[in-house]
Amino acid sequence: MKTRRFIAGAVCPACGTMDSVRMFRSETGRDYRECVECGFSDEMDVNPKLEGNLPEARITREESVLEDHTDIIRFIDDPTGKK
Numbered sequence: 001m002k003t004r005r006f007i008a009g010a011v012c013p014a015c016g017t018m019d020s021v022r023m024f025r026s027e028t029g030r031d032y033r034e035c036v037e038c039g040f041s042d043e044m045d046v047n048p049k050l051e052g053n054l055p056e057a058r059i060t061r062e063e064s065v066l067e068d069h070t071d072i073i074r075f076i077d078d079p080t081g082k083k
């Protein structure tokens with residue numbers, strides 16, 4: 001049994017078509033991706049160590065960026081009175 005699902009927003013690295021890449025898991029438990037437009041396919045290289053570290057770093061960076069944006073928006077909104 002293979003489960004295939006399209007990856008939203010994914011761009012095929014071979015032909016550049018968006019939303020044409022779908023991923024599926026083989027009988028050996030490996031994840032593959034393939035493009036339905038050009039037939040491109042390769043194995044998705046999933047590194048468990050990287051997966052554990054990346055989300056934490058990403059969240060920390062997004063939070064600091066959001067705070068900066070909030071401060072700037074308030075500063076601009078007050079003098080103009082616009083909402």
Ligand SMILES: [Zn+2]
Binds near residue numbers: 037038040
């Ligand atoms: Zn393609």
